[in-house]
Amino acid sequence: MEQQQEMQKPVALIVGVTGMAGLSLAEALKGLTAPAGPWTVYGAARRPKPTTWFPSSILDRYITFDAVNLNDTKLHLSPISNQVTHIFWVAIQVRDTEEANVAVNSLMLSNVLNVLTSSPGSRLRHITIQTGTKHYMGPIFDSAHSGQLVPHDPPFMEDSPRLPFPNFYYALEDFVASYAASKGFTWSVHRSSIIIGASARSVYNALLTLAVYASICRHEGKPFRYPGTRYTWDHFCDMSDARVLAEQQIWAAAVSETAKNQAFNCTNGDVFTWKSLWKVLCEIFEVEFLPFNETETFDWVAEMKEKGSVWDAIVEENGLCKTKMEEITCFSALNMVLQFKFQHVCSMNKSREFGFFGYVDTLKSMGMWVEKLRYMKIIPPTTATGRR
Known part of the structure; x- marks a missing residue:
């Protein structure tokens, strides 16, 4: 039996x-x-x-x-x-x-x-x-x-x-x-x-890429600028x-x-604009929110390629898991998403018709996943959370 x-x-x-x-x-x-x-x-x-x-x-x-x-x-x-x-x-x-x-x-x-x-x-x-x-x-x-x-x-x-x-x-x-x-x-x-999740071993990890970008901006005292286009800033996307x-x-x-x-x-069942998401990310990472400025174009992919040693310093200073920036980020892939000329949105109708009703508020979920990445010692804490 x-x-x-x-x-x-x-x-x-x-x-x-x-x-x-x-x-x-x-x-x-x-x-x-x-x-x-x-x-x-x-x-x-x-x-x-x-x-x-x-x-x-x-x-x-x-x-x-x-x-x-x-x-x-x-x-x-x-x-x-x-x-x-x-x-x-x-x-x-x-x-x-x-x-x-x-x-x-x-x-x-x-x-x-x-x-x-x-x-x-x-x-x-x-x-x-x-x-x-x-x-x-x-x-x-x-x-x-x-x-x-x-x-x-x-x-x-x-x-x-x-x-x-x-x-x-x-x-x-x-x-x-x-x-x-x-x-x-x-x-x-x-x-x-x-x-969106928490891991140091995902090929395309948008949130971890943004977290590394924000951490480097904080570390160097530089603005956390949105690297995409006016279109993606204003139009809908999903996660x-x-x-x-x-x-x-x-x-x-x-x-x-x-x-x-x-x-x-x-998908999570909702949509967001990168403008609204950027405000949430600025609060989470304690960086100043800057409105989108089309005159301030910059190549963040090229800039971030030069920041490996900066990330190494952040890892060492905060006692984080030993990671290399190029292994945990996907700047080129995320950059392509931020250049889309169409709204990146999926229908969840079929899923609901078949009986699946799973749902997460995308903007609210960001803080939870960032806290998990911090708990896992993959990204550094902010000044508000203190050193771990």
Whole structure:
């Protein structure tokens, strides 16, 4: 009887557990009120577990392996291949071209699925795949294609036709749908906006990038100027709180039957202007709010490239986790977002129609996530909070 109950217990594998979304997933799954729980949670990543900011108590096991390498994947995942019931795929590797992104990310997913379904006793029931709004905009970070892109009109809708450009999000969706159908498990795709969470190991971390920028401005006594355009300053944008992302993925994986084999946008459910967000950030980081000034254009990406030693000094002075600025920020990627000539807004109608009502007030969530980054000793405290 005990063994039968143990076999019915859901076992999650979070691939990419050290990123913003992965960490929030682990926290949600190990929470006392986690749907379908209690869960056994395995977390996997390419690099060893961080010894400082990562809360190891939220995992039953941390697994280090390289998903690009099939032999390494077999070595580390075969021992749990007859245990895992749910995969939460929040992993990403970024290359110079979108064609290379397609190749490497498809290979990683293929290797993991092949290993976890190769066991005769495989219990895999569902896989969630996290993608994003590049689905509606095309490969915006690939210079070979970016000049030709015409994004869909906002708000972005899940049933919009695909754009005629390579996109690793499309490749992952097609692969998992085909593979799941052949193996008899279900899937769901979750298209995030700009993700806001707390981690020092996320490829695109807008909030941490802004926090580093603000910290350097404070340290040097320089103004915290908005580096975007008048258009983005005044027009709407949206974000995805990592907690909402986790909630929606668990809902689709283990709560809703109708959400199976579907793709959903996942945002906070509200919109903001960068003007309103900038005021909030100025309060949080204790810097002066400056109205947008079109005559004061500046290249913050170039300026920040020269500030690595300044960040090193901030880290040392405040006793922070040892990080390098270029490893925890994404100035070029965020700069592109701040130059958009369209409103970056997703529709959440489909998600609500299917029964998911997760919501976070974006502006209110900023302070919480910044405090978490401070608690994790990834960014420095302000004068109001004092030295830690």
